[in-house]
Amino acid sequence: MTADLVVVGASFAGLACARAAAKAGLQVVLLEKKAAAGDKLHTTGIIVKDAVDTESWLRSVPPSLVRRIDGVRLYAPNLHSVDLHAPGYYFWATDASALLDWMVQEVRALGVEVRLQSLFTQAELEGTRWRLPMADGTEVRTRYLVGADGPHSRVATSLGLSSNQEFLFGIEHEYASATIEPGFLHCFIDRQLAPGYIGWALAGVRSVQIGLARRIPPQTLQNPGARQVKLDAFMAKIAPVVGVHGGQPVSVRAGMIPCGGLLARVSRPGALLVGDAAGMVSPVTAGGIRTALLHGRQVGEGIGAFLAGQAPDPAEWLVQRYPNFRAKRMLRWMFDRFQTDWMFNQLIGTRALRRAAELVYFHRKGGVALPSDYRND
Numbered sequence: 001m002t003a004d005l006v007v008v009g010a011s012f013a014g015l016a017c018a019r020a021a022a023k024a025g026l027q028v029v030l031l032e033k034k035a036a037a038g039d040k041l042h043t044t045g046i047i048v049k050d051a052v053d054t055e056s057w058l059r060s061v062p063p064s065l066v067r068r069i070d071g072v073r074l075y076a077p078n079l080h081s082v083d084l085h086a087p088g089y090y091f092w093a094t095d096a097s098a099l100l101d102w103m104v105q106e107v108r109a110l111g112v113e114v115r116l117q118s119l120f121t122q123a124e125l126e127g128t129r130w131r132l133p134m135a136d137g138t139e140v141r142t143r144y145l146v147g148a149d150g151p152h153s154r155v156a157t158s159l160g161l162s163s164n165q166e167f168l169f170g171i172e173h174e175y176a177s178a179t180i181e182p183g184f185l186h187c188f189i190d191r192q193l194a195p196g197y198i199g200w201a202l203a204g205v206r207s208v209q210i211g212l213a214r215r216i217p218p219q220t221l222q223n224p225g226a227r228q229v230k231l232d233a234f235m236a237k238i239a240p241v242v243g244v245h246g247g248q249p250v251s252v253r254a255g256m257i258p259c260g261g262l263l264a265r266v267s268r269p270g271a272l273l274v275g276d277a278a279g280m281v282s283p284v285t286a287g288g289i290r291t292a293l294l295h296g297r298q299v300g301e302g303i304g305a306f307l308a309g310q311a312p313d314p315a316e317w318l319v320q321r322y323p324n325f326r327a328k329r330m331l332r333w334m335f336d337r338f339q340t341d342w343m344f345n346q347l348i349g350t351r352a353l354r355r356a357a358e359l360v361y362f363h364r365k366g367g368v369a370l371p372s373d374y375r376n377d
């Protein structure tokens with residue numbers, strides 16, 4: 001079969017890209033290896049207000065799939081806490097599984113051919129088209145190829161593009177019921193349990209989500225032991241704040257989160273990477289849904305204009321507008337080297353820490369919410 005565009009990966013980046021390209025009139029095939037986009041999640045699914053502001057698609061999400069959270073409660077290692085708010089700012093907790101399945105229905109309604117259980121393995125350039133052999137013996141030929149296939153992108157490997165090398169590893173349990181203050185995203189700093197990142201808990205849409213992530217030193221990447229995360233110890237520690245009433249988790253989510261920033265080579269003529277595949281995740285907050293949606297949409301629009309002869313190949317110019325996370329890479333560097341529990345215990349009630357935390361969580365500087373600059377972030 002032939003297509004104008006093949007997108008690999010039916011998650012936030014791939015779905016936003018496929019939708020924009022279909023709206024631009026392209027014939028789009030979306031390949032997804034799982035049986036459903038919402039299966040085997042590896043995300044908490046928190047969506048920041050900035051994404052809702054820029055991505056009009058989110059404003060048509062059924063209200064039953066999201067729950068608004070207005071503040072962050074940040075805990076020092078000794079569990080002293082500070083409440084952070086910004087006027088008008090909020091986060092969405094989402095039923096991420098149902099949200100992704102809803103997004104698939106939406107792009108199908110626009111004419112995108114979504115092929116589930118379709119694993120991308122390789123692509124070869126033949127003349128001006130990419131040829132993708134499929135496991136069932138068929139092949140797809142396409143004018144343009146987008147890799148939105150997550151942190152370990154096979155599209156990147158097949159096309160000789162860069163691959164993520166620096167990661168956090170995160171795991172999250174969902175509980176049917178727990179005692180938790182629902183108005184906050186609860187974030188816990190603890191160098192012993194979450195070196196290089198944090199633990200978190202929130203009352204989500206249908207469950208209480210409790211998770212923990214840690215930095216994986218690059219030299220231990222191949223060692224499965226490096227992914228050990230002490231979630232039980234974390235839950236015991238935060239029990240005074242988040243009480244799980246016995247019982248097993250109703251579901252577990254886990255995954256690698258790229259934290260090295262934008263990759264060096266994310267495109268070649270007629271092909272590009274977007275989302276986690278391109279390293280497009282905030283190295284500090286580990287949030288990647290906003291950038292995946294925003295740049296996925298822009299890539300779809302750019303390819304639509306290119307294939308209509310109205311603009312150059314976005315592989316040449318659009319990738320220049322990808323976020324480089326310069327400031328956040330610097331913060332990541334400092335956090336990796338200088339994080340101490342003592343320091344956060346001392347700083348938790350101070351104005352300096354509050355302002356720094358507001359900058360990280362709400363993109364605020366000097367008390368004024370900055371318009372999000374996605375180019376430099």
Ligand SMILES: Cc1cc2nc3c(=O)[nH]c(=O)nc-3n(C[C@H](O)[C@H](O)[C@H](O)COP(=O)(O)OP(=O)(O)OC[C@H]3O[C@@H](n4cnc5c(N)ncnc54)[C@H](O)[C@@H]3O)c2cc1C
Pocket residue numbers: 008009010011012013014031032033034037042043044045046047118119120121148149150151154170171172211253254255256257274275276277281286287288289290292
């Ligand atoms: C534990 C955890 C919690 C997180 N929480 C948040 C959060 O709350 N908020 C936030 O903003 N970010 C969060 N992130 C990061 C966020 O989930 C990612 O940045 C975001 O999902 C990236 O979207 P994506 O579309 O680029 O890739 P992904 O979501 O990784 O999706 C890639 C898709 O490609 C498919 N795929 C992979 N390989 C192939 C192949 N060869 N062939 C076909 N299909 C393939 C996969 O099945 C998947 O559907 C979290 C990450 C983790 C691990």
